[in-house]
Amino acid sequence: MGADxxxxxxxxxGFGEAGQEALARARVAIVGVGGLGCPAALYLAAAGVGALxxxxxxxxxxxxxxxxxxxxxxxxxxAKVSAATSALARVxxxxxxxxxxxxxSAGTAEDLLDGHDLVLDCTDTWPSRLAVxxxxxxRAVPLVWGAVQGWFGxxxxxxxxxxxxxxxxxxxAPDLGVCDAGGVLGPLCGQVGAAMAxxxxxxxxxxxxxxxxxxxxxxxxxGAWRSIGVxxxxxx
Numbered sequence: 001m002g003a004d005x006x007x008x009x010x011x012x013x014g015f016g017e018a019g020q021e022a023l024a025r026a027r028v029a030i031v032g033v034g035g036l037g038c039p040a041a042l043y044l045a046a047a048g049v050g051a052l053x054x055x056x057x058x059x060x061x062x063x064x065x066x067x068x069x070x071x072x073x074x075x076x077x078x079a080k081v082s083a084a085t086s087a088l089a090r091v092x093x094x095x096x097x098x099x100x101x102x103x104x105s106a107g108t109a110e111d112l113l114d115g116h117d118l119v120l121d122c123t124d125t126w127p128s129r130l131a132v133x134x135x136x137x138x139r140a141v142p143l144v145w146g147a148v149q150g151w152f153g154x155x156x157x158x159x160x161x162x163x164x165x166x167x168x169x170x171x172x173a174p175d176l177g178v179c180d181a182g183g184v185l186g187p188l189c190g191q192v193g194a195a196m197a198x199x200x201x202x203x204x205x206x207x208x209x210x211x212x213x214x215x216x217x218x219x220x221x222x223g224a225w226r227s228i229g230v231x232x233x234x235x236x
Contacts, residue, residue: 006048019205022153026204029053029116031132033080035067036146037122043197045092054081057103065187077207092210109135120144120196126171133164142203153192153218157211188220
């Protein structure tokens with residue numbers, strides 16, 4: 001992409017050339033390249049984030065296509081990180097994309113996330129979510145977190161003493177927030193993934209505090225976002 005690709009976002013108050021340069025220097029990890037990770041990666045690449053690391057061990061399935069917008073029918077059976085890397089290269093060829101075909105765990109999280117300025121947790125299993133959150137807390141790296149299930153979506157930012165374990169002091173039921181455990185609305189994934197990308201851009205450019213300390217919950221049936229405060233240091 002040439003410089004003109006970013007003219008509209010550089011025109012934003014509090015963004016400007018300095019914000020664009022900050023994005024170009026940024027290294028962002030996206031854990032999970034599914035319903036949330038696909039739109040988040042698409043918008044971050046298009047915005048000019050310098051380097052993206054995509055971490056996922058899954059392969060594209062036909063049942064993914066209604067919500068995982070980087071993939072098409074011809075991608076079925078391919079590694080998600082490889083198919084996503086090819087798709088992002090068409091949108092933003094100047095962005096460095098590193099594909100890591102691996103399942104992040106408590107034992108691998110810190111190594112896989114090392115060297116990044118920001119992490120987006122787009123996973124849908126609690127062991128992965130907790131591993132990402134703990135690794136980010138240990139390294140004092142801001143974490144943009146999102147989840148969807150059924151008609152509901154959630155997004156927040158962890159950091160500055162507030163973590164996922166403050167929001168969920170005890171681990172929820174294994175199927176909470178897992179698409180395969182029920183149904184999920186495709187465009188809702190896009191809404192939450194785009195909100196996560198917006199939060200990432202705000203944090204990377206220093207344009208504002210983002211959603212630190214606030215969980216936003218969307219009910220797609222009435223279209224309303226609701227705010228819930230999240231306090232640090234309230235773990236069981």
